[in-house]
Every structure is written in structure tokens, then in C-alpha cells.
């Protein structure tokens with residue numbers, strides 16, 4: 001479990017305050033990306049719905065084409081002028097009249113190198129707490145998506161996607177070194193599940209996991225939990241934010257991932273003969 005002072009690269013998680021005015025959200029993101037670059041970061045991660053309130057009634061109004069819309073143009077330019085990789089949180093995307101909750105990834109030349117549409121939509125009904133039906137306006141994505149940062153492979157999910165261990169396991173199977181989930185848990189569920197899920201996905205997949213939330217804004221209809229964080233492959237929280245508007249800059253040493261995979265080699269110890277039939281058996285039963 002030893003760690004060294006070696007850093008493969010420095011990552012920034014920008015916990016931005018999201019307001020109703022889209023150009024303000026985008027301008028603030030661009031400024032903070034520049035600041036992350038000045039602080040030596042190679043990869044910058046933005047929160048879920050960083051250019052729009054997280055509100056089903058507003059997603060269509062805020063939506064834009066990818067990659068032709070104004071937010072993508074700003075992210076592409078910011079990546080290019082600062083020579084950084086950007087995981088652009090998520091934005092409401094419009095395509096063929098459908099709306100998606102979509103994350104874009106930009107390389108230091110300003111090229112879009114990946115795009116992930118939220119696969120699992122946040123439809124929950126907890127009486128007296130949280131009722132949200134993302135599927136009332138958002139359509140789900142149907143694919144898993146990764147990108148390469150040098151020799152490291154990174155898998156993408158958006159918020160509610162983190163609850164589905166199968167998705168993370170598939171990324172593990174694709175040998176992802178890190179998983180990134182822009183997310184906006186609410187203040188009711190966040191305290192119990194946000195950190196737990198992040199640590200669990202990191203520990204069970206022996207990968208770094210970063211979650212990036214908007215800052216808490218009590219003026220918005222949906223109040224985000226905040227507490228963006230990054231967890232190492234042992235499940236240890238390397239750094240975390242409070243609920244406030246703030247940025248994290250974290251050095252990542254991927255050697256630690258090789259260590260845990262060697263020391264606790266669960267990857268080679270899987271009894272797939274027993275449990276990989278779990279859904280097959282269910283499907284057969286339901287026929």
C-alpha cells in the first residue's frame with residue numbers, strides 16, 4: 001500500500017456554481033480551466049450539467065448540438081489554448097429532436113476525442129425526500145465510452161451511472177485505469193451514498209475514480225450535494241471538496257494501481273463459472 005512522490009499527471013476537479021445564465025456558466029468554466037493549467041494540471045474535470053440548471057423542465061431550452069454548439073466551441077478553444085485534456089462534465093445535448101445528458105472530452109489540440117450519453121437515467125421516487133424523473137425529457141445513451149490520456153485509459157459515466165457496478169466492471173474488463181463520473185447527487189441521498197459509491201467503484205475495480213459535482217447552490221430548484229472527490233484504487237479518498245465553490249488539484253501516481261492489482265489479484269481469481277450466469281439465468285426465467 002506504499003505510495004511514492006511520483007506523479008503521472010495532475011488532475012483538476014472544478015466544483016463550479018451553476019447559475020441560470022448559460023454564458024456565465026461557460027465563461028466561469030473557461031476561466032477556471034485556465035487557472036487549473038496555471039496550477040500544472042493536465043486533465044480538467046467539470047461537473048454534471050455545468051452549463052444548465054439540473055431541471056427536467058429546462059433541459060430542452062438549454063440544449064445544444066454536439067460538437068457544434070456554443071459550449072463545445074468554448075471547451076474546444078479552452079483545451080487548445082491551455083493545452084489540457086478536458087472532461088466537459090455534462091450538458092443537455094439535442095440530436096434529432098431528442099435530448100441527452102452528455103459528457104464530451106477534448107484533447108490539448110481542441111479535438112473532441114470522446115462523448116458519453118448518460119446511460120442510466122435518474123428516475124427515483126422517495127416519498128418525503130427526492131422525486132426526479134430524468135427520463136421525462138432525457139433519452140438514454142446506449143454505449144460505454146473511454147478515452148486515452150497518454151498510456152492511461154479512462155472510462156466515462158454520468159452520476160446515476162455510478163450506481164451500476166456492471167458498467168464499471170465492463171470498464172475494468174477494458175483495462176481502464178481511471179473512471180470519471182461528473183455527477184450531481186442531491187442533498188438528501190448524497191450524504192449516505194455519494195462517497196460510499198465512489199469508494200466502492202474504486203476499490204472493487206482497482207482503479208482511480210473521480211466524481212465532480214456542482215457546488216451547492218440553494219437558489220436552484222435542485223440543490224447539489226457538492227463534495228467532489230477522487231479516490232485511489234485502494235478505496236482511499238485522496239482529496240475531497242466541501243459543498244462550496246472550489247477546485248481540487250491532485251497528483252496521480254498510477255503505480256499504486258499496479259501494486260494493488262499484484263497484491264490483491266482479484267482479476268485472476270474470478271469464479272466466472274459460477275456468477276457470470278447471473279443475468280442469463282434471470283433472462284431464461286423471464287421467458
Ligand SMILES: NC(=O)CCC(=O)C(=O)O
Nearest residue numbers: 122159160184185186189
Ligand atoms: N444526477 C443524478 O443522476 C443524481 C443521482 C443521484 O442523486 C443518486 O442518488 O443516484
